[in-house]
Amino acid sequence: MQTAAALRHAQRILVITGAGLSADSGLPTYRGVGGLYNGTTVDGLPIEMALSGPMLRRDPALCWKYIAELGKACLGAQPNAAHYAIAQLQRIKPDCWVLTQNVDGYHRAAGSPPERLIEIHGQLSPLFCQSCGAVDPQLSEHLQRPLPPLCKKCQGILRPPVVLFQEMLPERAMETLHEEMAKGFDAVLTIGTTASFPYIHEPVLRARVAGGFTAEINPQRTDHSAAMDVFLGCRALEVMELLISHI
Ligand SMILES: [Zn+2]
CATH class of the missing domain: 3.40.50.1220 (TPP-binding domain)
Known part of the structure; x- marks a missing residue:
């Protein structure tokens, strides 16, 4: 060879x-999450918008819905x-x-x-708090709870160190x-x-x-x-x- x-x-x-x-x-690709139909998520948005930095600020729960889908897929495979x-x-x-x-x-x-x-x-992972910077390694635990996940110290919204x-x-x-x-x-x-x-x-x-x-x-x-x-x-x-x- x-x-x-x-x-x-x-x-x-x-x-x-x-x-x-x-x-x-x-694992699904970014564009394979969200039950995509004709390039649109179940929320009627392109995945590029649902999984974006601006969306995490505007509607953290919606953005986290798709982050969680990626997270579950990653934790569920090897x-x-x-x-x-x-x-x-x-x-x-x-x-x-x-x-x-x-x-x-x-x-x-x-x-x-x-x-x-x-x-x-x-x-x-690990997640970190957007308000105080505290690091939280419990991605899988947070995915079992209501989203978005919140900081234990200051109740700020957590996010992964991922590029949206x-x-x-x-x-x-x-x-x-x-x-x-x-x-x-x-x-x-x-x-x-x-x-x-x-x-x-x-x-x-x-x-x-x-x-x-x-x-x-x-x-x-x-x-x-x-x-x-x-x-x-x-x-x-x-x-x-x-x-x-x-x-
Ligand atoms: Zn915090």
């Missing part, structure tokens, strides 16, 4: 993961073999980083080291990404992401310009497929274990 050989020779590797990876664990294979790659390659769009925390659960993990859309629609990407995560991109990557592997954000395009382009290796694993071709050295048209679950076993 060309991809296994390229990863074997690479030192600095960036693995970019998206919803397709966790879909293999049975990392899959591909998450574990990526963590194994990071053990073999101490300069292998993971950049994920997923908020489920499955990379950490599978053993990816937090110091080489960039969660660009944040994570669903119309919110900024976390500064620290972006800084880390730029620092690591500046050092360069020998290989960039994208898995299960169809989005075309600059934070995906840029590392891929930079690796190519610098003569590095790029590959994509996705059931369907995407906007970046044509720019990759290798396109593997399958699910991560089907290839990652095999791929890592050859490195």
